[in-house]
Amino acid sequence: MTSSETVERPVVEMTGISIEFPGVKALDQVDLRLLPGEVHALMGENGAGKSTLIKALTGVYDIDAGQIRVDGAHHRFSGPGEAQSAGIATVYQEVNLCENLTVAENIMLGNEPRRFGAIDWRATRREAARHLATMGLDIDPSSSLGAHSIAVQQLVAISRAMVVEAKVLILDEPTSSLDADEVAQLFAVVRRLRDEGVAILFVSHFIEQVYEISDRMTVLRNGRRIGEYLTAETDRVELVSTMIGRSMEVLEDLHVTTDRAVQIERGNAPFLQAVGLGRKGSVQPFDLDVYAGEVVGLAGLLGSGRTEVARLLAGADRSDEGSTQIKGLPARLGTPRAAIARGIAFSSEDRKAEGVVGDLTVRENIVLGLQAGRGWMRRLPSRQVDEIVTKYIRALNIRPANPQALLRNLSGGNQQKVLLARWLATAPQLLILDEPTRGIDVGAKAEIQKLVAELAGQGMGVVFISAELEEVLRLSHRIAVMRDREKVAEVVNTEDVGVDDVVDLIASGGKH
Amino acid sequence: MPTTTPARPRAAEGGLRRIAHHTLFWPVVALIALLAANTVYRPSFLSVTVLNGHLFGAPIDILRNSAPLMLVALGMTLVIATRGIDLSVGAVVAISGALSLSFIATSPNPGSLSTVLLAIAIALGVSLVLGVWNGFLVSVVGIQPIIATLILMTAGRGIAMLITEGQITTVTSPPFKTLGAGFWLGLPVATLVAGGVFLLVAFLTRRTALGMLVESVGINPSASRLAGVKARTIVWTVFALSGLFSGLAGLILASNVMAADANNAGLFIELDAILAVVIGGTSLQGGKFSLSGTFVGVLIITTLTLTVTIVGISPLVTPLFKALVVIAVTLLQSPRIRESFAARARQRAARPEEVSA
Numbered sequence: 001m002t003s004s005e006t007v008e009r010p011v012v013e014m015t016g017i018s019i020e021f022p023g024v025k026a027l028d029q030v031d032l033r034l035l036p037g038e039v040h041a042l043m044g045e046n047g048a049g050k051s052t053l054i055k056a057l058t059g060v061y062d063i064d065a066g067q068i069r070v071d072g073a074h075h076r077f078s079g080p081g082e083a084q085s086a087g088i089a090t091v092y093q094e095v096n097l098c099e100n101l102t103v104a105e106n107i108m109l110g111n112e113p114r115r116f117g118a119i120d121w122r123a124t125r126r127e128a129a130r131h132l133a134t135m136g137l138d139i140d141p142s143s144s145l146g147a148h149s150i151a152v153q154q155l156v157a158i159s160r161a162m163v164v165e166a167k168v169l170i171l172d173e174p175t176s177s178l179d180a181d182e183v184a185q186l187f188a189v190v191r192r193l194r195d196e197g198v199a200i201l202f203v204s205h206f207i208e209q210v211y212e213i214s215d216r217m218t219v220l221r222n223g224r225r226i227g228e229y230l231t232a233e234t235d236r237v238e239l240v241s242t243m244i245g246r247s248m249e250v251l252e253d254l255h256v257t258t259d260r261a262v263q264i265e266r267g268n269a270p271f272l273q274a275v276g277l278g279r280k281g282s283v284q285p286f287d288l289d290v291y292a293g294e295v296v297g298l299a300g301l302l303g304s305g306r307t308e309v310a311r312l313l314a315g316a317d318r319s320d321e322g323s324t325q326i327k328g329l330p331a332r333l334g335t336p337r338a339a340i341a342r343g344i345a346f347s348s349e350d351r352k353a354e355g356v357v358g359d360l361t362v363r364e365n366i367v368l369g370l371q372a373g374r375g376w377m378r379r380l381p382s383r384q385v386d387e388i389v390t391k392y393i394r395a396l397n398i399r400p401a402n403p404q405a406l407l408r409n410l411s412g413g414n415q416q417k418v419l420l421a422r423w424l425a426t427a428p429q430l431l432i433l434d435e436p437t438r439g440i441d442v443g444a445k446a447e448i449q450k451l452v453a454e455l456a457g458q459g460m461g462v463v464f465i466s467a468e469l470e471e472v473l474r475l476s477h478r479i480a481v482m483r484d485r486e487k488v489a490e491v492v493n494t495e496d497v498g499v500d501d502v503v504d505l506i507a508s509g510g511k512h
Numbered sequence: 513m514p515t516t517t518p519a520r521p522r523a524a525e526g527g528l529r530r531i532a533h534h535t536l537f538w539p540v541v542a543l544i545a546l547l548a549a550n551t552v553y554r555p556s557f558l559s560v561t562v563l564n565g566h567l568f569g570a571p572i573d574i575l576r577n578s579a580p581l582m583l584v585a586l587g588m589t590l591v592i593a594t595r596g597i598d599l600s601v602g603a604v605v606a607i608s609g610a611l612s613l614s615f616i617a618t619s620p621n622p623g624s625l626s627t628v629l630l631a632i633a634i635a636l637g638v639s640l641v642l643g644v645w646n647g648f649l650v651s652v653v654g655i656q657p658i659i660a661t662l663i664l665m666t667a668g669r670g671i672a673m674l675i676t677e678g679q680i681t682t683v684t685s686p687p688f689k690t691l692g693a694g695f696w697l698g699l700p701v702a703t704l705v706a707g708g709v710f711l712l713v714a715f716l717t718r719r720t721a722l723g724m725l726v727e728s729v730g731i732n733p734s735a736s737r738l739a740g741v742k743a744r745t746i747v748w749t750v751f752a753l754s755g756l757f758s759g760l761a762g763l764i765l766a767s768n769v770m771a772a773d774a775n776n777a778g779l780f781i782e783l784d785a786i787l788a789v790v791i792g793g794t795s796l797q798g799g800k801f802s803l804s805g806t807f808v809g810v811l812i813i814t815t816l817t818l819t820v821t822i823v824g825i826s827p828l829v830t831p832l833f834k835a836l837v838v839i840a841v842t843l844l845q846s847p848r849i850r851e852s853f854a855a856r857a858r859q860r861a862a863r864p865e866e867v868s869a
């Protein structure tokens with residue numbers, strides 16, 4: 001085990017880094033050091049400044065103050081290219097490779113072996129295959145990247161980073177869309193690189209993974225550095241309370257559950273009833289009821305059809321068979337607009353592509369859904385907008401609490417809250433949340449879970465999708481289990497139902 | 513947009529610096545520089561005199577000559593804000609002019625007001641239909657805007673040729689001539705028309721929610737759709753408006769020369785309009801748009817054209833001259849160049865200006 005006395009000279013030393021965006025102080029005099037042959041975890045809530053710090057180190061953002069030293073030499077990066085040539089490679093949260101190119105082309109892009117000035121494609125493929133082999137990845141280098149799973153793409157992205165023989169490898173949320181086996185495969189690669197002396201900066205919201213892989217960690221909060229700790233000497237509870245800066249009461253909030261003792265009024269017609277609803281190539285026909293005040297969880301693996309179910313219910317995709325009824329009356333939900341008019345709000349899992357309107361302000365984003373429903377001619381009065389916006393910024397604790405900030409300048413967790421505010425402002429009777437807590441920090445996650453429980457308590461129906469079964473189990477009254485684009489089971493969630501039972505259902509497909 | 517903005521933390525930074533950071537700063541500087549250069553060349557350039565109750569002078573000429581481009585650029589601004597582009601505006605200008613003049617020429621009484629009003633109504637109606645056609649191709653059929661409008665851009669001049677039967681007919685109709693050459697309350701009628709449309713669009717976009725919805729669709733179409741925005745209707749509407757405004761521009765241009773020239777009316781006006789929009793700070797990637805920016809952009813382009821005549825630059829090199837000014841303005845506006853300016857300024861400025869927010 002490493003002790004804090006015997007530290008080698010750091011590969012990267014960042015001191016006093018400050019970065020300011022209009023209306024947001026993203027980083028305030030932050031220090032960070034990375035040691036060779038160590039996995040260093042960067043911890044903090046959303047909006048703590050993790051992504052900004054990484055972007056400062058990789059030359060995406062220009063720093064307003066502070067110093068960056070790599071191998072003892074001063075650097076002022078004015079672009080990702082410069083950081084890369086200094087030996088810093090990055091694999092971002094969203095895989096940023098070209099899906100339409102082959103695996104080999106992606107790995108070797110910009111570093112292709114040349115012969116007589118032209119690219120030597122055979123050597124390119126051979127080199128790529130060699131890099132893939134060191135990752136323990138057995139795929140055809142000349143296959144198209146888009147044909148592979150996100151996990152494989154992630155590993156390809158790392159291979160690409162290692163082509164330049166990086167001294168520093170930054171992994172920004174690499175595991176957020178991987179399953180357990182894939183995480184294990186990734187960690188094997190990370191350990192191998194660490195043992196070769198590469199300094200690795202690891203960012204993840206999964207605390208267990210951080211404990212599994214990291215040697216040391218730096219905690220950020222609200223753009224400031226709180227401290228550097230040895231992972232082995234830091235207690236989990238201590239870490240989490242350092243990250244959120246509030247102690248036990250918030251941690252208790254993590255165990256929010258919906259009040260299952262409340263009997264859902266099933267005498268009346270359900271708020272939404274889907275009968276044999278399906279769409280070819282997307283999801284098999286399924287039945288689903290959601291009553292007022294009820295949280296229905298959708299459990300299943302990535303690609304099991306849970307998102308597709310949500311999209312059909314919300315009119316985001318058009319069904320080609322089956323029917324839907326609202327409060328017992330037939331209702332066609334052909335477009336999102338029609339669904340919203342019927343009181344159904346849908347928050348997509350793809351926050352960036354299907355939620356955030358980045359260049360509009362927080363204020364405009366919050367009222368977008370409500371305004372769209374009224375049409376362009378009847379503009380919401382300014383005073384009413386102010387009231388709504390102030391209310392939700394306070395209720396959801398959106399930071400910064402500046403209605404005029406552009407949404408793209410907010411952190412992921414706060415963007416998610418703004419999107420929730422957009423939906424809540426339309427006063428829905430059914431809220432469909434697809435992975436509302438993915439990629440956001442513990443504090444915001446607890447807040448969102450609490451909100452879901454409260455809303456259900458007030459009589460709103462909720463369809464809740466999450467890859468984390470614990471979360472689904474804590475919040476749902478009933479759980480629909482999805483597998484291979486088919487609804488395979490439905491269980492009433494009682495105290496006796498545990499994660500293992502749901503896993504069993506997913507694994508067995510509901511047939512014993 | 514008049515919204516109740518809470519005190520910004522940056523408000524304390526001197527007003528001058530904020531002005532310099534305004535997106536319209538450099539375009540306005542360019543316009544002033546152009547006007548100044550003209551004044552140096554001809555000291556009486558900026559003077560306006562009253563003659564027969566009308567205002568006369570180069571500034572009035574600029575305003576009057578700006579009118580058609582202003583109209584086209586207004587529609588273009590909205591189209592570009594939704595991530596589109598309308599290449600067919602020049603063709604619509606030609607069709608509108610050809611239709612109105614041919615109708616007047618073949619009518620028994622070209623000088624009567626009712627004939628002229630009917631001609632205007634027909635031309636505007638057809639222009640609106642052409643805009644609706646473009647909007648249909650883009651929003652319903654899903655053809656890329658550049659291709660969809662390219663169809664009408666090429667076909668449109670042919671249609672105009674059919675209408676004029678290949679002739680350049682000269683028409684005499686005093687009421688129609690008023691539109692392009694007349695004065696009202698001392699100001700050119702064309703300017704008043706364009707100004708009125710400008711105010712109307714400003715009202716439509718900033719006093720209703722149309723502006724925000726247009727921007728939302730331009731920034732993120734799928735998020736807007738999921739939020740319940742009628743993206744299709746909005747895209748359709750802006751193309752229809754672009755057609756209608758181009759038709760109006762065509763009427764003014766036709767009235768200026770009182771002859772329908774299917775080949776040359778509104779030739780390359782789409783390029784000038786796109787330039788005006790871009791100079792005004794609206795990004796071709798869609799999203800945020802600035803009507804006042806477009807206004808300044810149009811004035812710059814018209815002033816440039818006038819400058820060329822006043823300074824006596826050979827018409828042969830006019831496009832080159834125009835290009836140079838446009839390059840200068842767009843460079844000054846480019847975020848990268850501004851950033852490097854800002855970085856240099858920051859380095860020069862004293863370090864200890866840290867203010868706790």
